[in-house]
Amino acid sequence: MKSHPVLGHSATRPLGHNRPFLRHLCVSALLLIGAYCPREGAAQGTPAGANRAPVPVECGQRTPTANELAAPQPPANNLCLTGIRYIRVNVHFVQDWMGRQNFGPVDLSTTLGMDDNGYRWAQALLWAANWPGGWSANPQMTLPVGNTTPTNPKRIQLVLTGVYFDKCSNLAEYDAQGTYDFFSNGGSSYLFDKFGKNKSNTVNIFVMNSKDPNYVLTGGIASGLGPTPAQGCWVKILAPWKANYTAATTQGTVHGAWAYADILNHELGHVFGLAHTFVEPWNPNAPDADGLADTPNNPKCWDNNQCAPYFTPPRPASNNVMDYSAYSSALTPMQITRIHNIIGANQQALVEACGACGPTHAIYGLRVGAAAVTGAYSVASGSLVMNGSASVNESSFDLTIYPVGGLGCTTPVGPVFLQSYYQSFDSYTLSGVTYGAGDINLSSLYPFQTGKVYRIRLRTYNGCSTDLAVQTVHTYTSAVIPQCSISRPAPAPASPTPALGGLTLEAHPNPASRAATLTYYLPTEGPTTLVLLNAQGQAVRRLLTDAHQQPGKHEASLQVQDLPNGLYRVVVTSGGKRAATQLLIRQ
Numbered sequence: 001m002k003s004h005p006v007l008g009h010s011a012t013r014p015l016g017h018n019r020p021f022l023r024h025l026c027v028s029a030l031l032l033i034g035a036y037c038p039r040e041g042a043a044q045g046t047p048a049g050a051n052r053a054p055v056p057v058e059c060g061q062r063t064p065t066a067n068e069l070a071a072p073q074p075p076a077n078n079l080c081l082t083g084i085r086y087i088r089v090n091v092h093f094v095q096d097w098m099g100r101q102n103f104g105p106v107d108l109s110t111t112l113g114m115d116d117n118g119y120r121w122a123q124a125l126l127w128a129a130n131w132p133g134g135w136s137a138n139p140q141m142t143l144p145v146g147n148t149t150p151t152n153p154k155r156i157q158l159v160l161t162g163v164y165f166d167k168c169s170n171l172a173e174y175d176a177q178g179t180y181d182f183f184s185n186g187g188s189s190y191l192f193d194k195f196g197k198n199k200s201n202t203v204n205i206f207v208m209n210s211k212d213p214n215y216v217l218t219g220g221i222a223s224g225l226g227p228t229p230a231q232g233c234w235v236k237i238l239a240p241w242k243a244n245y246t247a248a249t250t251q252g253t254v255h256g257a258w259a260y261a262d263i264l265n266h267e268l269g270h271v272f273g274l275a276h277t278f279v280e281p282w283n284p285n286a287p288d289a290d291g292l293a294d295t296p297n298n299p300k301c302w303d304n305n306q307c308a309p310y311f312t313p314p315r316p317a318s319n320n321v322m323d324y325s326a327y328s329s330a331l332t333p334m335q336i337t338r339i340h341n342i343i344g345a346n347q348q349a350l351v352e353a354c355g356a357c358g359p360t361h362a363i364y365g366l367r368v369g370a371a372a373v374t375g376a377y378s379v380a381s382g383s384l385v386m387n388g389s390a391s392v393n394e395s396s397f398d399l400t401i402y403p404v405g406g407l408g409c410t411t412p413v414g415p416v417f418l419q420s421y422y423q424s425f426d427s428y429t430l431s432g433v434t435y436g437a438g439d440i441n442l443s444s445l446y447p448f449q450t451g452k453v454y455r456i457r458l459r460t461y462n463g464c465s466t467d468l469a470v471q472t473v474h475t476y477t478s479a480v481i482p483q484c485s486i487s488r489p490a491p492a493p494a495s496p497t498p499a500l501g502g503l504t505l506e507a508h509p510n511p512a513s514r515a516a517t518l519t520y521y522l523p524t525e526g527p528t529t530l531v532l533l534n535a536q537g538q539a540v541r542r543l544l545t546d547a548h549q550q551p552g553k554h555e556a557s558l559q560v561q562d563l564p565n566g567l568y569r570v571v572v573t574s575g576g577k578r579a580a581t582q583l584l585i586r587q
Helices: 118-130 190-195 240-249 256-269 304-310 333-345
Strands: 010-014 020-024 084-095 155-165 201-210 219-222 234-238 351-355 364-366 371-373 385-387 395-403 417-421 426-431 433-436 438-439 453-461 466-474 504-506 517-522 526-533 539-549 554-559 566-574 577-585
Touching: 010 304, 084 118, 084 190, 084 333, 118 155, 118 201, 118 240, 118 256, 155 190, 190 201, 190 234, 219 256, 234 256, 240 256, 333 517, 395 577, 417 504, 426 539, 466 577, 504 566, 517 526, 517 566, 526 554, 539 554
Parallel strands: 020 219, 084 155, 084 201, 201 234
Antiparallel strands: 010 020, 084 351, 219 234, 364 371, 364 385, 385 438, 395 417, 395 453, 426 433, 453 466, 504 517, 517 554, 526 539, 526 566, 566 577
């Protein structure tokens, strides 16, 4: 295809079944053309867990010197490079103004072989980008032939921090010719400006659709080479929903999220400061394409067969992430050094943590059947189902459901359900039955009633972090719904109602640095023991030992300022019953 006069290079390449593939780079960090949405709907996102405050990064980083930018090995005094950098990423699905033409918050029609939704697709995309052929592996370079280029670890992982569904008609599509139309998409930052979330510390990925009725194009575009978060860090990828829909309706092959991981990683390479390594048109005497000595120039070959006409004897196609090829998964030491120096100098705010353990994030959606629930829930319409499959990096999670006095209220005014699941959301066991795909039938766990307001809380845990996501739903049939005043919260009930299932326990704040308040409900009076255990199961704090207590709500203060960072477990036992919750201590 022709090179766009503003955006730079474009190319066609096959993706499965010999279908052309388009990838595109915008080297302008901020390019706004003045596009607008003539019929724009509100963005539907994830109120649960969205717009979090950034977690402090516990590692050092200084501005690189000029010689470090071209160093063959990462500088030894760059502390973050001794571990993995975990980069915050939001995924947006850009729909038409009626919420169609892309993945949504609920499953697509199973009759089309498209049993998937945006939450699951977003997590699958990041899993594929992080693991096989992605950021966690680095194969040997194929060029130059016989090279011994070191295969340094990339030390990057992506962390999903939000899933959003943005309604905007004309921006949801590329034009039918497959070119990048500025008005509908292209290099414009309009989508990022309008719908981007946590823009100061998160890369926003926009999953687009295509007008092309036959699906012949897919690809991506990035906001620029090494922009700061203030300039905007975003990526757009083209047409996964269209590929799934077309394949499903014609009984073809459905392109899963794995098929788009290399597109995403290529465009993220641009965001992290990397340029293309190919030369177009091919000139063996051209200067180095990207300015790095260990990335040899090459013609833009999709595979080894396409490279054959250029060289005698034949030479293989490049497998570098920044090339357009079927094998793009390798990065050189200088490329890895440049990525980390650009992040350290310009994009440190994108890093949520660094080390060996990725942070967890709690993200979930609610639905009844195939209809998304975002505030109002009719008990008569069917079971309320939670899908938390977009939650990431959890080894266990807690689920809490309880009624409150109105919208904006936080104090329980009735039975509280609290249960811990010692497994990830994608596969868990409840009452001897194993479930998958992150669905939990909340109506089977809690007796929802008409004319109530409920808070539904998901807390995820792993070995180094915890996260909390809360949504509120009401079951009122009238337009008048009670509300709590912001300045005068609703008082707690005079006589706390015993919790469903008996004993419950909570810890706030979580994470804690100096002290935490432990709140627990006793269904009956009797001797009570309250203890804090470390990761080895050893008691490091014993607040109560067989202390006789009355039924109802109790609180205890736990001092933790002298304890080392890590994940601990608080356990309360009373009346032959036991409840536990995890507490992250971060000084």
